[in-house]
Amino acid sequence: MASDDNHTDSSNYGYIPTEAWCIAFIVLFSVSALVHSYQAFRSKYWIIYPTLILGALVEILGWSGRLWSSRNVLLLTPFLMQISTLIMAPVFFSAYDYVVLGMAINKLGPQYSLLQPKYYFATFITADVISLILQAIGGGKASSSAAEGAPTQSATNIMVAGIIFQLISMAVFLILGVDFIIRANSEKAYSFRLKQIENKAIKRKQKEANGDSEKATRRSSDHTLTHTESDETVIGGGQQSILKKETQNDLEAQHISEHNEHLHIRNWWILLAGVLFSSTMILIRGIYRSIELVQGWDGYLITTEMYQNILDGLMMLLAVGIYNFIHPYYLLPRKTSWKGYH
Structure with a gap:
């Protein structure tokens, strides 16, 4: 219960936040954000700025508030x-996570996905915006009520x-992500998606x-003329040797290309593993937060600091930190411009 507009009679947490934990999370989220900033700049994946980096900055702000509370736990503002x-x-x-899964589906095979790749970003970002609005409205009302000492x-x-x-x-x-991974791995496409x-x-x-009919006709005529001329060409022994060497070079180039494509596909699977890991951390944290708030502001979870540190702070650090190591900058071909988010 608030005793004035900015102070309370006792700790709102039910404990005093540990300064060392707060500083540790501030430092670790800051390091992750700085590394992501460098990686995003070098790789030109601008989508990282309004997602991973912005999220890390919001985490830093939150843990800074807890650090502030550790030094004056009766203050309401922090x-x-x-x-x-x-x-x-x-x-x-x-x-x-939504963006990366959509990118992976485009590359590994949209026929294995229940949704079209473009719908992942649109659908789930919309869901996130709705969630964000609800949480912002609830948080604002809770802040106002707490400041007035009201329920x-x-x-x-x-x-x-x-x-x-x-x-x-x-x-x-x-569920959709796991379904895609299983189907892509076993090559079991959705028939309606193939259609x-x-x-x-x-x-x-x-x-x-329809647009290129005239050009197609011209190319056809040129091809006929070239084919006729080539049939009349006699290849000597030296020319045969050159042709053989060129064929060998083509086969070597094809082998290198196939090897690079294999590595490229493997890297997409690594990125997908990162998506599943990050999403699981967010899911665990969401379950914790839901139970915590249902218990109320004086419930067991919200008044026990270790749950906040492990089931929220650590989960979110892992969710954003995994992409410092599993990053498009290391795994995918370099982008040549900032155009597009992949």
Whole structure:
């Protein structure tokens, strides 16, 4: 219960946040954000800035609020600051997971995915925005009620609704992701997706044929003339040797190309492993937060610091930190421009 506009009679946490934990998380999230900034700049994957980096900055803000509270636990402002920021930060990390899965599906085979790749980003980002709005509204009302010493249950319920909505969308995302991985690995495509892809290809070819009919006719004439001339060419012994050498070079180039393609596909699977890992960390954290808020502001989970440090702080550090090691900068071909998010 607030005794004035910015102070309370006792700790809102039920404990005093440990300064060492707060500093550790501030430092680690800062290091991850700085490394991501460098990696994003070098690789030109701009999508990392509004997702992983922004999320890490929000985490830093939240843990800074807890650090502030560790030095004056009766202050209301840092308590509200850390509640609102740490609840919302995972939305930014999950957004990046959606992007990477969509990119992987485009490369490894859209026929193995229940949804079209473009729908992953649009659908789940929309779900995240809805979740973020609910959590922001609930957090704002909770802050206002706490500052006035009024009941916060209705505001808490709104926050819980936002977190549960995010939890469900992440669970659906994980199910779709695992389904894609299993089908792609066993090469079991969805028949309706194959039909969609086939129809799209037919329409594209028809459009190209209608637009380029005149050029196609010209190319056909040129090809006939060239073919006639080549039939009249006599290849001598020296020319045969050159042709043999060129054929050997072509085979070697094809072998190198196939090897590089194999490595490229393998790297996409590594990225997908990162998506599953990061998404699982977010899911675990969402389950914890939902139970915590349902128990109320004086419940067992919210008043026990270790749960916050491990099931929120550590989970989110792993969710963003995994991409410092499993990163498009190391695994995918370099982008030559900032255009596009992949």
